[in-house]
Amino acid sequence: MSLGGAAVVLERDLLNYRRTWRGSLIVSFISPVLFLAAMGLGLGSLISHGQHRLVEGVPYLDYLAPGLLAATAMQTAALESMYPILAKMMWDKIYDSILATPVQVREVFLGEIAWLVVRVAIVTVAFFAVMVLFSAVHSPLGLLAVPLTILTGLAFGAPFFAYTANQRNDTGFAALNRFVVIPLFLLAGTFFPIANLPLVFQVFAWVTPLAHGVALVRAATLASPIAPLAAAVHLTVLLGYSGVGIGLGLRGFERRLRE
Amino acid sequence: MAVGRGLRSLPLPSGFGAAHLIERNLRHHRRHWIIMLSGFFEPLVYLLGIGYGVGSLVPGIHLSGGRTVTYAVFVAPAMMASAAMNGAVYETSHNFFYKLRHQKIYDAALSTPLGVGDVALGEIGWALIRGSIYALGFVVIMTVLGLAASPWVVLALPAAVLLGFTFASVGVATTTFVRNWQDFDLVQLFLLPLFLFSATFTPLSLYPPALQVIIELTPLYHGVDLIRGLSTGILGPGLLVDVLYLALLSTIALVIAGARLRFLLLK
Numbered sequence: 103m104s105l106g107g108a109a110v111v112l113e114r115d116l117l118n119y120r121r122t123w124r125g126s127l128i129v130s131f132i133s134p135v136l137f138l139a140a141m142g143l144g145l146g147s148l149i150s151h152g153q154h155r156l157v158e159g160v161p162y163l164d165y166l167a168p169g170l171l172a173a174t175a176m177q178t179a180a181l182e183s184m185y186p187i188l189a190k191m192m193w194d195k196i197y198d199s200i201l202a203t204p205v206q207v208r209e210v211f212l213g214e215i216a217w218l219v220v221r222v223a224i225v226t227v228a229f230f231a232v233m234v235l236f237s238a239v240h241s242p243l244g245l246l247a248v249p250l251t252i253l254t255g256l257a258f259g260a261p262f263f264a265y266t267a268n269q270r271n272d273t274g275f276a277a278l279n280r281f282v283v284i285p286l287f288l289l290a291g292t293f294f295p296i297a298n299l300p301l302v303f304q305v306f307a308w309v310t311p312l313a314h315g316v317a318l319v320r321a322a323t324l325a326s327p328i329a330p331l332a333a334a335v336h337l338t339v340l341l342g343y344s345g346v347g348i349g350l351g352l353r354g355f356e357r358r359l360r361e
Numbered sequence: 362m363a364v365g366r367g368l369r370s371l372p373l374p375s376g377f378g379a380a381h382l383i384e385r386n387l388r389h390h391r392r393h394w395i396i397m398l399s400g401f402f403e404p405l406v407y408l409l410g411i412g413y414g415v416g417s418l419v420p421g422i423h424l425s426g427g428r429t430v431t432y433a434v435f436v437a438p439a440m441m442a443s444a445a446m447n448g449a450v451y452e453t454s455h456n457f458f459y460k461l462r463h464q465k466i467y468d469a470a471l472s473t474p475l476g477v478g479d480v481a482l483g484e485i486g487w488a489l490i491r492g493s494i495y496a497l498g499f500v501v502i503m504t505v506l507g508l509a510a511s512p513w514v515v516l517a518l519p520a521a522v523l524l525g526f527t528f529a530s531v532g533v534a535t536t537t538f539v540r541n542w543q544d545f546d547l548v549q550l551f552l553l554p555l556f557l558f559s560a561t562f563t564p565l566s567l568y569p570p571a572l573q574v575i576i577e578l579t580p581l582y583h584g585v586d587l588i589r590g591l592s593t594g595i596l597g598p599g600l601l602v603d604v605l606y607l608a609l610l611s612t613i614a615l616v617i618a619g620a621r622l623r624f625l626l627l628k
Contacts, residue, residue: 125546133553140557141415144567148432149418157418273395280399288410298417303409 107205111213112220114200119221129181130225134174135232141293142166142236158295160240160324167238168247168320169292171229175251176312178225179259180283182218184275187266197359211355215260215348222255223248233323241325250322250340254315257340260347267354282310291316314339378475382483383490385466386452400451401495404444405502411562412436412508422564426595430510437508438517438589439561441499445521446528446555446581448492453532454548457484458539467626477623485529485618492525493518503592511594520591520604524584527607530614531580537621555581560589583607 119126142163149162157165190196197210226248233239239247265278289303290296290312296304307313314336321328390397416432423429460466467480475483500518503509509517539545558568559581565573576582587603590596 122543125543128546128550132550136553136557140562144558144563145415145419147567148420148422148563162418276399277395280402284403285406285410288406289414293410294414294418298414 105209105212107209108213108216110205111200111210112216114196115213115217116220126181126221130174130178130221131228133177134170134229137170138163138167138232138236159326163236164238164240164324165320166293167233167236168323169316171226171233171247171251171323172254172312172315172319173287173290173292174225174229175222175255175315176258176286177283178222179218179255180262180279182221183259183262184266184278185272187214187263188269188272188275191267191358192270201359207356207359208352210359211263211352214263215256215351218259218263219252219256222252222259226251226255239323243325244323247319247322250315250318253340253344254311254319257311257315257343257347260344260351262347263351264347264354267351267358286310286312291320311340311343378479379483379486381473381475382470382480383487385470386483386487397491397494400448400491401444401498404440404447404495404499407443408433408437408440408502412440424564424593424595425597428593428595430593433506434508434510434593435564435589436562437499437503437506438592439559439585441496441503441517441521441592442524442559442581442584442588443556443561444495444499445492445525446584448495449488449525449528450532450552452488452491453484453529454536454539454545457488457533457536458542458545460484461536461625467622471626477626478619480626481533481615481619481622485526485533485615488529488532489522489525492529493522496521496525509592511592513591513594513596517588517591520584520587523604523607523611524580524587527580527584527611527614530611530618534614534618534621537618537625555579559585561585580607580610 146162146166149157156162200210201207230239230248230251262278265274269275286307289299290307290310292312296307296313299307317328318333318336318340320326321333412433416436419432421429422432422435424435470480471477496518499521500509500514503514535548539548558572558576559579560568560576561581565576565582565586568576583603583606587600587607590600590603
């Protein structure tokens with residue numbers, strides 16, 4: 103199977119990014135930093151002045167930062183896998199032009215997956231650097247958080263590709279964002295322990311990838327011990343969503359782009 | 362284009378013209394009710410996640426007057442203010458821009474007896490309706506959950522309407538200056554700090570003094586302060602300052618919006 107076409111698709115995305123990076127930087131990098139400042143510093147001072155001085159043994163900012171890191175990967179993946187992809191399919195018909203060349207549909211899909219990983223990686227490294235500045239990374243092993251965060255992004259981005267391939271207009275995106283992405287951002291362990299939620303929301307959090315990504319990333323940056331079985335479950339969920347998402351996404355792209 | 366020009370450039374809204382535009386938006390949104398609903402869902406999830414979730418970590422908030430309230434009681438009015446702001450901003454940013462620059466529905470509207478003033482008031486009125494529906498939903502939910510600590514909360518609804526009016530006017534005025542979709546990233550860059558730092562999640566006194574001064578100059582802060590004062594029943598002359606600030610800002614934005622729309626649509 104030749105993948106040269108995927109590299110060309112990736113190159114196109116990179117060239118395009120040179121013109122649009124400022125806007126995406128605002129959305130995907132500045133927002134988590136603002137959240138970290140508003141919640142970690144502001145709210146953190148309320149929490150650490152109270153009777154519970156620490157959250158799970160660490161200052162609130164250190165607890166929050168890895169959660170925001172993983173959640174940012176999810177949001178970046180959501181941003182990249184909905185409107186821009188449908189635009190290339192339907193509105194700008196970029197894929198039609200690409201497919202008029204020897205590039206195959208499967209190469210288009212894999213090129214977009216590669217671009218998603220690159221986009222998530224850029225934001226992850228940038229926000230990770232901010233965390234280091236805030237002393238929120240407690241050990242050199244915290245670097246493991248970078249690949250784990252990227253995997254979290256893929257676990258959302260790949261299934262979202264499959265979802266997008268089935269959309270005929272953008273109404274479904276607002277629904278997916280507001281009913282899945284934003285609730286997960288707030289409820290899947292980013293800001294507070296999931297155990298503090300009512301049971302039904304705990305279930306909602308654990309069946310989706312973010313809670314698992316947050317658990318792994320947090321264990322990495324805080325250098326906190328994590329049971330091997332728990333780590334294996336978290337990793338399996340993330341890999342499972344990524345793998346199934348890639349399979350469904352590929353099928354969705356094949357069907358849609360052959361119409 | 363010249364036909365009816367005199368009618369269109371009437372500086373004041375002509376009767377109930379704006380109502381026709383509101384009706385148009387209402388009919389359009391009947392097919393997109395899920396998006397309307399989702400805009401209300403968002404601050405509700407914030408209330409759950411931050412108010413109760415993070416609230417489970419916060420021992421309590423000391424308000425002026427020596428009262429201590431739970432974190433959810435503290436955050437709920439701020440979420441209500443954000444909901445009113447969001448409803449107004451959603452409508453007057455992307456939606457309004459799309460109608461103004463791409464769909465060009467106002468060119469069509471102006472070929473009828475509607476004038477520019479009707480267009481401006483119609484869009485602001487529609488955004489206000491959307492923001493007010495969200496705010497009303499919030500008052501009901503706060504009451505049901507016991508987060509409204511005072512009967513004054515009934516006045517929180519008109520307060521949210523005023524806040525929605527302010528953001529709708531500012532939104533229309535701002536969007537007339539927007540050149541392309543990328544410019545909305547800058548709008549986002551302004552809105553997110555407003556949402557996060559308008560004494561929304563922490564009392565104003567916890568911010569550094571220099572930042573406090575800046576925050577007190579911004580509109581969402583005054584909306585939050587006003588609605589929080591009413592929902593907790595801690596009233597003071599500060600609330601009048603909030604009302605005056607919002608009324609003044611709305612008026613200025615309304616004048617700018619009218620002038621800009623006249624320039625864009627009648628040029």
